[in-house]
Amino acid sequence: MMNLRLTGPLALALLAGASSLHGQTMQEMHTHAKSAPSTELQITVDGKTSTVTLAELAAMPQKTVKVHNEHTKKDESYTGVALADLLAKYGFAVGMPTHRKMLHSYLAAEGTDKYWVLYSVTEIEPSEHDAEVIVATSIDGQPLGDDGQLKLVASAEKRPQRWVRNLTAIRLVTVGE
Numbered sequence: 720m721m722n723l724r725l726t727g728p729l730a731l732a733l734l735a736g737a738s739s740l741h742g743q744t745m746q747e748m749h750t751h752a753k754s755a756p757s758t759e760l761q762i763t764v765d766g767k768t769s770t771v772t773l774a775e776l777a778a779m780p781q782k783t784v785k786v787h788n789e790h791t792k793k794d795e796s797y798t799g800v801a802l803a804d805l806l807a808k809y810g811f812a813v814g815m816p817t818h819r820k821m822l823h824s825y826l827a828a829e830g831t832d833k834y835w836v837l838y839s840v841t842e843i844e845p846s847e848h849d850a851e852v853i854v855a856t857s858i859d860g861q862p863l864g865d866d867g868q869l870k871l872v873a874s875a876e877k878r879p880q881r882w883v884r885n886l887t888a889i890r891l892v893t894v895g896e
C-alpha cells in the first residue's frame with residue numbers, strides 16, 4: 720500500500736485548502752458577481768404563491784436590524800419588513816393552532832441567481848427565537864445597490880452566507896404532519 724503520511728509542502732497545501740472552506744479568499748471577501756436585480760418577492764405557503772411588491776413592503780411596519788458583516792468587517796444597519804410578518808400576511812401565522820406546524824416547517828429563500836438557503840420557520844419567528852430576520856429594502860438609509868431591491872438579512876449569523884441578495888422567492892415547506 721502507498722504511504723499516505725502527509726508531510727511537507729503537500730500537507731501544507733491540503734491544510735490551506737481545508738481552511739479556505741471556512742475562511743474566505745480576499746477576492747470573495749470584497750467582490751461578488753453581479754446578478755439580475757430582484758423586483759418583487761414570491762411567497763409560497765401550502766402550494767399557494769403570492770407576489771409581494773416593493774410598494775406593499777413599504778406600506779408594512781418597518782424594522783431595522785443592526786448586524787456585523789463578517790466579510791466586510793463592517794457594522795451595517797438594514798431596514799425592511801420582518802419575515803415573520805410577511806409569512807403571517809401570506810398564509811402562515813404562528814399561534815397556538817400552528818405551533819406544531821411551525822416546528823415542522825422550513826423555508827427556502829432564493830435569489831435571482833438561484834442561490835438559496837434554508838431557515839427553519841422557528842428560527843425566523845421572533846416569539847420563539849432571538850434572531851431578527853427581515854426582508855431588507857435599504858442599508859444605512861440608502862438603497863441596497865448591487866444587492867438588489869430586496870435582501871434577506873438575519874442577525875445572529877456568524878457569516879453572511881444565509882443572507883440572500885436579490886431575494887426573489889420564499890417557499891415554506893412543512894415536513895410531515
Ligand SMILES: Nc1nc2c(c(=O)[nH]1)N[C@H]1C(S)=C(S)[C@@H](COP(=O)(O)O)O[C@H]1N2
Nearest residue numbers: 750751790830832834879880882883884885
Ligand atoms: N443571491 C446571492 N446571495 C448570496 C450569495 C450568492 O451567491 N447569491 N452568496 C452568499 C454568501 S456565501 C456570502 S458569504 C454572502 C457574501 O455577501 P457579500 O459578497 O455581499 O459580502 O452573501 C450570501 N448571499
Ligand SMILES: [Mo]
Nearest residue numbers: 743747879880
Ligand atoms: Mo460565502
